[in-house]
Amino acid sequence: QKEVEQNSGPLSVPEGAIASLNCTYSDRGSQSFFWYRQYSGKSPELIMSIYSNGDKEDGRFTAQLNKASQYVSLLIRDSQPSDSATYLCAVNNDYKLSFGAGTTVTVRA
Amino acid sequence: DTGVSQDPRHKITKRGQNVTFRCDPISEHNRLYWYRQTLGQGPEFLTYFQNEAQLEKSRLLSDRFSAERPKGSFSTLEIQRTEQGDSAMYLCASSPSGTSGGGEQYFGPGTRLTVT
Numbered sequence: 585q586k587e588v589e590q591n592s593g594p595l596s597v598p599e600g601a602i603a604s605l606n607c608t609y610s611d612r613g614s615q616s617f618f619w620y621r622q623y624s625g626k627s628p629e630l631i632m633s634i635y636s637n638g639d640k641e642d643g644r645f646t647a648q649l650n651k652a653s654q655y656v657s658l659l660i661r662d663s664q665p666s667d668s669a670t671y672l673c674a675v676n677n678d679y680k681l682s683f684g685a686g687t688t689v690t691v692r693a
Numbered sequence: 694d695t696g697v698s699q700d701p702r703h704k705i706t707k708r709g710q711n712v713t714f715r716c717d718p719i720s721e722h723n724r725l726y727w728y729r730q731t732l733g734q735g736p737e738f739l740t741y742f743q744n745e746a747q748l749e750k751s752r753l754l755s756d757r758f759s760a761e762r763p764k765g766s767f768s769t770l771e772i773q774r775t776e777q778g779d780s781a782m783y784l785c786a787s788s789p790s791g792t793s794g795g796g797e798q799y800f801g802p803g804t805r806l807t808v809t
Contacts, residue, residue, distance in 0.1 A: 588735070616796065618797065618798075620800075626802070626803075627782075627784055627800045627801060627802050627803045628736065628784070628800050629800070630797055630798070630799060630800075633796075633797050672735050672736075674735070676796075678749070679724065679726075679741055679748075679749070680726065680738040680741055680749065681726075681728075681736070681738065681786075681798060682738070683735025683736050683737075684735050685733065685734055685735050686733075686734075686735055
């Protein structure tokens, strides 16, 4: 079993719609969770961090964490073409990050 | 805050050659990490420094790889006797101290290595 698993993509959504990304992790002791956005050929860019159960909103992004279910999600509201990228879920284990393989999102105009 | 910088951005080398990459973290960050990313995969942890001390090294990292952070500022990653399987994006990240269990990590632009 992989440490971090993400729903397989690619995910295609129309402009203005909500994109929903899911991630599960195996280490029940994990405490810190992150979402990174990665444009093709570029490095990962941190867009959200979440440490407690519940929702955390930042602009058009909402991260949700459920530690009992070992589940993290990211919602992108009012999707824009500039949101087209690969989204990486990362879980902190003793300082190092374990990443999922990423979900590629395409926002079509 | 100028962000994490890495040099070079691209490196093409022939199999068997040695290569060295440099990373300059965000100035107030005392933790520095190296990751490797291949196409279609998420970054994979290689090693981690707190100040000048190398605290963890991935079991997947062969003896051909070595990393240093001699003064607790910039870091270098050397790959000896490169192999075609070493072709990847090498990413450096840094994070501030004071966050128990690790906090937010910020990545540099990466060094793309191609071994021919």
